[in-house]
Amino acid sequence: MRKYAIIGVGHVGAAVAYTLVTKGIADELVIIDTNEKLARAEQLDLQDMQGRIETRTIIKINDYSELADTDILFITAGNIHAYEEKQAQGNRWAEFEYTKEIVKDIAPKIKASGFHGVAIDTMNPCDAITQYLQENTGLSQQQIFATGTFLDTARMQKVVSDQFNCDPKNVSGYVYGEHGESQFTAWSTVQVNGLAVTELAKQRGLNLDELEEAARRGGWEVYVGKHYTNWAIATCAVKLSQAVLSDARAAYICSCYSEKYGTYVGQPAVIGKHGIEEVTTLPLTDDEETKFKHSADTIKEKFQLLDKQTN
Amino acid sequence: MRKYAIIGVGHVGAAVAYTLVTKGIADELVIIDTNEKLARAEQLDLQDMQGRIETRTIIKINDYSELADTDILFITAGNIHAYEEKQAQGNRWAEFEYTKEIVKDIAPKIKASGFHGVAIDTMNPCDAITQYLQENTGLSQQQIFATGTFLDTARMQKVVSDQFNCDPKNVSGYVYGEHGESQFTAWSTVQVNGLAVTELAKQRGLNLDELEEAARRGGWEVYVGKHYTNWAIATCAVKLSQAVLSDARAAYICSCYSEKYGTYVGQPAVIGKHGIEEVTTLPLTDDEETKFKHSADTIKEKFQLLDKQTN
């Protein structure tokens, strides 16, 4: 049996839940939210659809003890409106203050439940809050990781594929670093239809910086139009979980702990039944290595600063 | 190629779009919304996920001319907030005023596009507005129908299956009539695991009226908790469309035109490539026939009254 749980059913958590149910991925799903009416509403809406799909998923709500034998735990809590207010003030790390409070509430409950599966986080600021979660739940660094730049990479693939009029799946390579401002596309890793994008860009006079900017702007356009983003992030989260359940040892980028930099940060890894099976070190250019270090340091420093301030 | 279009990407339209993309059902999808930023946001969010799924769906926005060769058109426009305000005043048909305006805007555009596929409506008041759409688009009564009590029936199945601790799919039978207050469960059509629910209720001392009320309350609980409902209604809409595309001649209940009562109303039908292939007349009890007539008359009368008032 595949048993999933989700803490926090805002737009992202709800889209994850729907994906797990409509595609018959989860056999059992536990939804936890401090807003009990919301948890109940999602439970009912997902149950109401089950007369119309091929599979069945048993759906439970608001019971931490169910985590004891849960395979995959998504942590998708957040307060998008708190975020909006802060963001207006130009503070990208604004959610940390809020999500730290969430972690302080949920981490002891996760710990007490006896949860020993794999946890996948989508909260923001993604890298820092996942580290905070790891520290507070006592889960191993292998067991807990975040979507991180798996989403940013998907957006880069989309933007590059538009440029070359092809399937986003034809675009390989990664966006490294923070799921935030200091991230960067490691263009040396990017291929389009098997061809190095750096070569293609030269031939066509393309400005890769502009493509990088377009990917970032795309995420922003979604946010401005809908006031949240959910489909792509939910799809990324579910995909990571499937690699865990089938012990696929699949190569994806995500936010996981870097021994080298002493922080969670977006980097390629192999995902299997224990979560992060290994981190993959690709031969980046010197410039990319510098950017990577900078991004990791940014996460680490801000984390330390804000951790102190808010305790 | 399976070509879909959606007019209106509020919560329902967006959930329909996501379902079509994540399950690889649509080869091409056209999203139309008067809120251009919203249409663009949904397009981008759905495109961003395509590097992470097996299939590809080409997604276009805001171009009515694309309807010329569209197979399935979902009309999922609405203004849930206008609805909320009216509803506070105790007016169940409150959305009609608003959705009629939408129809006046979109019907000529649909007509002009040369659309000749099948249209599935989820707007409210479901039965009346679908009739209004049919009249204003000039589409045949076969070609355009609505989810209607297909959703209410799913909710009844859920509530009954809870009572008997079984899969909702084990519950057959239908909720007839208006997708609204005057609807009723035709208990004589309902079986649980192949057994007549009326017999089972007698044996167990169950009150079927209470079950009917529970189903209605369930829909309300979703609405109260989330401020909208989307997963179950989107699942119903997509399921109906799949029956059209594969010419399945599947037996579902939906809101379609009744020659007998001269109105769109929730009744069992056979769905195939032309839309409504035939209406099915089940042997209801006298009491059920009376309720059905009452519900159909309610729709018809209100439609005529409101049609006059608002023109």
Next chain:
Amino acid sequence: MRKYAIIGVGHVGAAVAYTLVTKGIADELVIIDTNEKLARAEQLDLQDMQGRIETRTIIKINDYSELADTDILFITAGNIHAYEEKQAQGNRWAEFEYTKEIVKDIAPKIKASGFHGVAIDTMNPCDAITQYLQENTGLSQQQIFATGTFLDTARMQKVVSDQFNCDPKNVSGYVYGEHGESQFTAWSTVQVNGLAVTELAKQRGLNLDELEEAARRGGWEVYVGKHYTNWAIATCAVKLSQAVLSDARAAYICSCYSEKYGTYVGQPAVIGKHGIEEVTTLPLTDDEETKFKHSADTIKEKFQLLDKQTN
């Protein structure tokens, strides 16, 4: 994790394996066959396809110790050619002699493995050999059941739906009894689009006996044309397993133990995590009850006779 095993990868076992892999249903799959080259060939063919599908399934072969934590065990062994020879001599129970030998080989190994999941059998003669398996493995009657007339019912649905030009899924009701000659369609349970087929047949002057015969002939036509049948039987087997994994408590017909008749026989049941959660007793007509008793008695008597003869 969903862990499946299959004993016997002839055409049915291989089709079950492919279904589990191509639809991403199994996370892990253990294939066991006395023909080691065949087991290896299926393993390789299924592994070769994994670069081309979205999900991953880990595939192992020929290790009974893997059954210790297997959730679902399919037993799909058989010798279609032995069967053909015997069948030419007019002996429908011909496979029993052969499949009993298989059970004598595999039952102790299943027992020794510590298997404690749910076993689903497709061997022939289906009802008798499942009982023999149950007795020899020591699995509970709840834990082991067979596809039985779930397949014959699907064929009846197909034939009836052809007659009424509709989706086979619109046809409810069951073929009861032996997965063999003495089976019968309980027409009193059959509805088409919600209408009693007995009524419809009267109106249209349809001969239901002819439809029953057509369903049987259909199975035969498959056999004659392909020399085996696999797609429909594999689909039935997988569907039953999914109800177990998600604890769906779904109402299906299958061959399970009848307390009343003291034998495995095709009858409606509710399928959940323990296998057979309960047997459903539908109100059959007197004639149907007689046929059901006859069919159950046939299985029981032949089983006893052949059990003695071949020991």
Next chain:
Amino acid sequence: MRKYAIIGVGHVGAAVAYTLVTKGIADELVIIDTNEKLARAEQLDLQDMQGRIETRTIIKINDYSELADTDILFITAGNIHAYEEKQAQGNRWAEFEYTKEIVKDIAPKIKASGFHGVAIDTMNPCDAITQYLQENTGLSQQQIFATGTFLDTARMQKVVSDQFNCDPKNVSGYVYGEHGESQFTAWSTVQVNGLAVTELAKQRGLNLDELEEAARRGGWEVYVGKHYTNWAIATCAVKLSQAVLSDARAAYICSCYSEKYGTYVGQPAVIGKHGIEEVTTLPLTDDEETKFKHSADTIKEKFQLLDKQTN
């Protein structure tokens, strides 16, 4: 509507048909085989399963006129037993004699049908017979292509992923050339988890020639154990077809016409609604270019020789 047709329902054609039906990919499927009983048997087996799956596919048989509005035509005819006999005599191109006769039979019928979709071939010798088909049907070189080394590449991915204990999907890169003896793995294109396999091989002292041989031996092991291969080849064929239907412009390797070498040969291409949208030229090493030319020349020469001999 997605309309598919299959000419030839041996093991490969049948597996393609089952995949299209069980995954709900095809709305309509036409099966054509000179063995009418076999075509009928497959039709029935696939119809019998439709009461047990979520979607419906209308299945027709043996009517070439249905090709007029078919989107995708698979040509999967062959005579595996004729092949076996010849192969015993050490003649790899043995099937050509046989499949040419098939093409002479079916090509005029395809032409007469007015078929204007995309045709995907799996017959052997794959590259030569596809060219022969193209010439005889009058379909454009864009419209008709073959699975070719898409399968061999999948096998290479499997073998390499075994070596590195990872998901086959983590292995990128291609096997070029003939779907036969003269093929080769272009190791310069192969990456594992984003790392160049040539580098990894050096570090680990791996012999890439042995991996190449293992992939070839794997295909052979499947053949020896099952007497045919079907799951992986069917999966490859269906995947190619999905890229056509959704105009995915996906980068896959397949056998398509090379202007440079004047023959069909396995090379990377972009697949979209017209079939082959463009051929991709990757920067191979000199050694790989030589092997590629050799493989293309081999196909061309044998084709010309055998074409003369057998006319």
